[in-house]
Amino acid sequence: MARVNHLLELIRRGQLKSGAVLYHAARGDADRNAEATVEADGIRVRDKLYPSLSTAARAIAGHAVNGWTFWRIRGSGQTLDAIRREADE
Secondary structure, three states: OOOOOHHHHHHHOOOOOOOOEEEEOOOOOHHHOEEEEEEOOEEEEOOEEEOOHHHHHHHHHOOOOOHHHHOEEOOOOOEHHHHHHHHHO
């Protein structure tokens, strides 16, 4: 059975729009702040496209991290975990 990619499902259903800007504000270390852009096939950080929020977050943090809570939507500040939970309701 194929594993469901929840990020791609949110994009496909329009609950996360292609072109949306995501960000991570590192506490106490502005050099570790990051920005990403939502695309149809995942999120782009710098010049690389990631199909998973957590793999993109790991590339920034340097260790395993929950991408659903790592990234926020620019403008609203809402975590992607909150959007995913709303979509599941």
